Amino acid sequence: MKLPKEILLSQLLTYNVKGNISLNYGNGENVWMHPPVHRILGWYTRPSNFDLQRNVWRLNQISQIIDNEIYVKGDPAISDLGTLNRFPTLIQANLININGSKIGVIADFLFDMKTGRIKYYLVSRSNPNIPGSSRWKLEIENINDQQPGLVFCESNSLDDLSLIKSSLKNEFLQKGKKIIGRFDDMKNIASNRLEHWLEEDEDINQNLDFEQKSFYNDERKSISFRDKNEDDPWI
Template sequence: MTLPEQLLLSDLLRRRVRCQAGIDHGAGVLAWMHPPVHRLLGWISKPSAFGERRQAWRLDQLRGLAELEALVQGEGADTDLTTCERLPTLMEASLLDRRGDPIGTLADAAVELRTGRILHYLISRSDPRLPGSSRWRLSPERIVDQQPGQVSTGLSGLDDLPLARASVRQEFLRRSRRWRDQVQEETSRLRDQFQQAGDRFEERFSERLEGWLEEPDEPDAEPGWDRYGEPVARQPRRPEPPEPRSEAWDDWDGWDEDPMEPHDPRERRGRRPPAEDDDPWV
C-alpha cells in the first residue's frame, strides 16, 4: 500500500494500530517527537482501555493506512504512562506573540513521512478539540524560542500567519471583509465617474453660456443644437412665397352674379324685367 508523502499527526493518532499478525494494539494517544529539530520519531498507542501499559512505534514501521487503521510491521516497544508523560513534545503548547501574550495553541502538525520532518504546525485560536475551528499555518523557522508548554514567536497576531482552514465564523468574516472592500471600490469608482460627468457638464454649460452672450440679437435667427450637443446658429427664416393660383379658381369669381344672366352688359340692356303675372315656365 502506497503511503502519502505527508500526513497530519492527528490523522495518524486517530487510527488504531494493527500489526502484520492482525493484532489490534489500540489507538494512538501521543506523538513521539524531538522538538529541537522539529522531527517526529513515532507515536504511542494504548493497547487496552485500562492500565498504564503503552506501546511505542517508530515512524519507519508504518507500512500503510486504512480508513480507521494504521498498518505497521514489527513489534512495538513496551513502555508505561509515567515514561510517556516525560517525553518532550510541542503539541498543545501555548503560542506567544512578540509581547509574550498567548494568541493560540499548537493543535496539529504536518509531517513528511519519509524523513519525519515537521513541515509546519497548525495553530488553533480556541480549544483544539472543538470541531470546525480555524487553523493557521506556522513554519518552524518563525519560532524564536521553545520551552515545555510554550512556544515564543515574533508575531503580532494570528493574522500574520496564512490561514490553513477557516471555520464558519472566520469564513464569514473573511467574505464580509472582501465584500466590504469591493463595495468601497465600486463606490469610489462611481463617485469618480459622477465627478467627471459633472465637470464635463459644467464645462459645456459654460461654453454654451458664453456662446449665447456673444451671439447678436436677430429677430429671425434662433439658436439650435447639433447631434453632439453643441450650439449652432440657425439661418434666419425666409418668408414663404405665395402659393400659385390655378385657373380653376378664376372661374368661381362670377358666382356672385346670377348664372342665368349673360356676362356681357350689352345683352343685359336688351332684356326687359319680367312682369309679375308672367309665367316663368311659358
C-alpha cells in the same frame, strides 16, 4: 501497501494499531517527539478506556497502513500516562508573536514518515479540538525560540502565515470583506462620476452666463432720426 512519504500527526493518531497476530492496541493518543530538533520519535496508544497503561511505538515499527489501520512489527514499550505527560511536546503549545502576545495554538504538524523530521506546524486560532477550525502554516524557519508550552515566532499575527485550511466562519468573513470591498469600489466610482458630472454642469452654466452678459453689454451704434429719414425711401 506502500507507506506514505509524509503524513499529518492528526491522521496518524486516528489509525487503529494492530500487531502481526491481529492484536488490537487501540487508536493513537498523543505524540512522542524531540522538540529541539523538530523531530517525531513515535506515538503512543491506549488499548482500552479502562486501561491505565499506554503502548509506546517507534516510527520504524510501522510495517504497513491499510485503510484505517496501522500494522506494526515487534512489541510496544509499556508506560503510564503520568510518565508520558512529562515528555516534551509542542502540541497544544501557545504561539507567541514578536510582541510577546499569544496569536494561536500549535495544533498539528506534517512530518516525514521515514526520518520523522517535521516539515511544518499547523496553527489554530483558539481551541484546536473544535471541528472544522482554520489552520495556518508555521514554517520551522519562522520559529526563533521554544519553551515548555510556548513557541515564539517572528510573525506579528496569523495573517502573516499561509492559510492551509479555512473554517466556514473564516470563509464567511472573507466573503463578507470582499462584498464590502466591492461595494466600496462601486460607491467610489459612483461618487467620482457624480463629481465629474457636477463639474461639467458648472462649466456649462458659467459659459452660458458669460454669453448672456456679453449679449447685453455689447455696444450698439445709435442712429439719429434724421439719418433714418434719409435712409427711408418712403419719406
